[in-house]
Amino acid sequence: MIRDFLFEEFNSNLKIFGYISVFFFFETFWPYLVKFENRKRHTVRNIGLFLFYIVVTTPVNYVAASWYNFIDAQHWGILNLFTINPTVKIILGIMLMDCGDYFYHRLSHRSKLIWRFHKIHHSDSQMDSTTAYRFHPFDNIGLVITELTTASIFGYGVDTVVIYFAIYLPVLMIQHTNLKFPNWFEKISFFYSGAKKNLKNSCLSCKLFS
Numbered sequence: 001m002i003r004d005f006l007f008e009e010f011n012s013n014l015k016i017f018g019y020i021s022v023f024f025f026f027e028t029f030w031p032y033l034v035k036f037e038n039r040k041r042h043t044v045r046n047i048g049l050f051l052f053y054i055v056v057t058t059p060v061n062y063v064a065a066s067w068y069n070f071i072d073a074q075h076w077g078i079l080n081l082f083t084i085n086p087t088v089k090i091i092l093g094i095m096l097m098d099c100g101d102y103f104y105h106r107l108s109h110r111s112k113l114i115w116r117f118h119k120i121h122h123s124d125s126q127m128d129s130t131t132a133y134r135f136h137p138f139d140n141i142g143l144v145i146t147e148l149t150t151a152s153i154f155g156y157g158v159d160t161v162v163i164y165f166a167i168y169l170p171v172l173m174i175q176h177t178n179l180k181f182p183n184w185f186e187k188i189s190f191f192y193s194g195a196k197k198n199l200k201n202s203c204l205s206c207k208l209f210s
């Protein structure tokens with residue numbers, strides 16, 4: 001079980017590094033914000049923070065993965081009280097999970113305690129692909145607790161979480177990248193890129209539908 005989890009976790013982190021590398025490559029040759037100051041130092045600092053984040057959050061993610069499997073095995077939660085088409089259940093699960101994440105994100109801006117950790121993400125003065133995973137690990141622990149609570153109440157498990165992150169990962173990259181997309185694409189609120197946020201110097205939204 002632990003070996004399987006570590007293999008999955010390794011693959012998942014590799015995927016994140018893959019996304020960062022691809023976006024970073026395009027940002028190098030076709031950046032939206034041409035005057036990006038001290039890019040080398042910025043990259044080393046953000047990647048260093050990400051590596052620290054991986055080390056601390058891996059055991060937390062192991063507990064979370066075990067809990068999602070437990071929910072599936074025990075048929076916990078409101079959605080499991082009814083006979084629902086599996087696809088519909090996953091769609092509902094994704095929406096509920098994102099609502100829970102949105103709630104936590106709002107809370108992290110209002111709670112002085114959580115903000116102490118969450119502000120690490122928002123304190124990046126220039127945004128690019130390396131900002132996407134610039135998080136304090138304690139911020140992630142609060143998010144995981146929220147996600148496990150939401151999953152326990154509503155009763156969605158591994159499939160929903162895997163699909164949620166498969167969608168969330170590229171969206172997160174687009175939200176922070178220093179690339180300019182066509183206007184029609186940027187008008188879809190959750191694709192509001194890091195390039196525009198650089199101009200406003202703030203991260204407006206970090207969740208799928210928030």
Ligand SMILES: [Zn+2]
Pocket residue numbers: 105108109118122203206
């Ligand atoms: Zn925030």
